[in-house]
Amino acid sequence: MKARGCRRWTLTLLIAATASVPGCRHAKVGPPSVRFIDVTDAAGIARATATYDATVGDFDGDGRLDVYVGNHGTGAVLLRNLGDGRFADVLATSGIDPGGDQHGTGWTDYDNDGRLDLFVSLGAWRGEGRTKTNRLYHGEGDGKFRDVVQAAGVVDPLGRSRAVAWLDYDRDGWLDLVIANFATPNRLYRNRHDGTFEDVSEATGIAALSATRVAWADYDGDGWPDVIFSGTPSGMRLLHNDGGVRFTDVTDSTGLAAHQGSIAGMAFGDYDNDGTLDLYVSLGVDFSDVVLERPDHTVSFAFFAKDEPAGFDFEAGDNAAGIDVTLYENGNPAKAEEIHCGAASPASHAFHCDPPAAVAVATPAAGFTLWRDPTAAPRCLGCAPAFLWHLRWSGAGDHHQTGILGGAVRPTAVGLRPQSARGGTLFRGVSGRFVKESPKGLTHDANGQGVQWADVNDDGWLDLYVVDSGVDGAGGRNRLFLNDGRGGFVVADASGATPESGAGRGASAHFFDFDGDGRLDLLLTNGWGAPPFDRGPYRLLRNATNGGHWLDVELEGIRSNRPGLGARVELDACGAHQMRYHNGGASYFSQSVVPPHFGLGRCNVVNLLRVTWPSGTVQELHDVGTDQRLHVREDAR
DSSP states (O other): OOOOOOOOOOSSOOOOOOOOOOTTTTTTOOOOOOOOOOOHHHHHHEEEEOOOOOOOOOOSSSSSEEEOOOOOOOOOEEEOOOOOOOOOEEEGGGGGOSSSEEEEEEEEEEOOSSSSSEEEEOOGGSSOSSSSSEEEEEEEETEEEEEHHHHOOOOOTOOEEEEEEEEEEOSSSSSSSEEEESSSSEEEEOSSSSSEEEEEEHTTTGOOOSSEEEEETTSSSSOOEEEEEEETEEEEEEEEEEEHHHHHHHOTTOTTTTSOEEEEEEEEEEEEEEEESSEEEEESOOOOOOOOEOTTEEEEEEEESSOOOEEEEEEEEEOOOOEEEEEEETTOOOOOOGGTTTBBSSSSSSSOTTTTTTOOOOSSOEEEEEEEEESSSSSSOOOOEEEEEEEEOOOOEEEEEEEESSSEEEOOOOSSSOOOOOEEEEEETTTTEEEEEETTOOOOOEEEEEEEOTTTTOOOEEEEEEEEEOOTTOOOBEEEEESSSOOOOEEOGGSOEEEEESSSOOOOEEOOOOOSSSEEEEEEBBBBTTTTTTEEEEEEEOOOOOOOOEEEEEEOOOSSTTTOTTTTTEEEETTTEEEEESSSOOOSSBBOOOOOOEETOOOOOOEEEEEEOTTTTEEEEEESSSSEEEEEEEEOO
């Protein structure tokens, strides 16, 4: 473990100190300064690719947290933590298939053998089946995995799988699997304890919804894990666990029904340290009509067509260079037979369109049609003549079109429906209900995706991180909100934790201590959206904050599931109370297995640590030392 000595800082955020609490060494002193350093290159993980989401867990049992990223059809990676600040991609020797339309992923230990297993969800085009199904990899040891999805019975061949969650919904000591399916029924697979699963989706009420995101926690403190979905036809839906038998939709009765919208990320956490789980949801739009002039003098575009022609106009000079065009339809290269430059049909989705060929057409053909008006007109007084061009898509059904134009192009605004950024909403948990809060400092207009609660400065208060996905062709700027301990937040843009994504679009955030120094580091994925705008870089940001004391609690279930998912971990330290609900560090599509982390500020001893296991066992430890990863094994008596 690294000592926390003096460091020379280059980027800091200094917050004014608040009054201290007399006689308490846990006294609140502002949010301490926060500093993150980009170590992506040094860690050996620099790459730009489509991602969707990642999952974090110690798959090889060496005590260091590793990472799996599905990379959404561009080749997955399994990043083994080498313990010296670097990662190595060991997927080639792992037995994991890197291909397929990978979306959500989740580490787990479904058979309680002490080795992490991995579930990978794959999409299916409009529910019409797929050449590659969901995958369940059993951890064999020594970094090797075996796909057991067929034998386990969690294939779901027609499901358009998106998000993944592992939880013990019936509290029998074995983890069960929830899959959020886009436009097809969600799935709940009950663990039979013998390596196989039973589909109880209909019997439990889970199949009544389809969704794209899922999160879970025991929001009302009754001991049973509840499930919340977003991306459903009826918005966000909270399902109460009725004793491990059925789930009941309680969205209306809990106060969430009035606060709907395009909800992307969801995260539970006790931000005000009152012992009750609160909920933050990010609001965003996956896709938006947009045309952007880019710094490289090209124009990027994205638009929707629904049973009627859609597109935009632009101006371009009548020069020999012509126009370079790259077209995508629904995330795939446009088919050659659906592309028309005037009356001609190029042979590829990436082609060159000469002005003489792009003669006017009376009616755009089915698919993409690119044409120009026959007469050029000056753009302005004294300007050279420029032709008005048109790009249209015509076809039945819903279609999402994206692409890039190059060659002295200037777009004009016609017929597009841009979506504005949405921000997010904080709900405070109160006696089994949620009350909308508007705390000071927690305002932003991000196009939100993944969200995470984490105590990044170890001051004893959960901070909030929100990923901003921007729009196709222009990534956004994430936000870190530091909890001031008085009900408000402070924006920490100067902390180094919110780099602009550059290429790609922001997708997910994952806090975990990759270097073992007790601080929560940050992994960002930026490969969200539709091609060609989904190729974004990973960012690994090392937490160099000179924060407070800390404690990680690594759980080992005996009567409960082996990772202890669903445990409620509480501590009292220097007069302050904190609670973490162990759901593995769920992200917006995936779930990890990361130890609950507590920041302790100036307090150097935990007076009482209490673990309430999913089995119902309550275990207490007294006078626990700080600045350590504490292994707690469930008392099976």
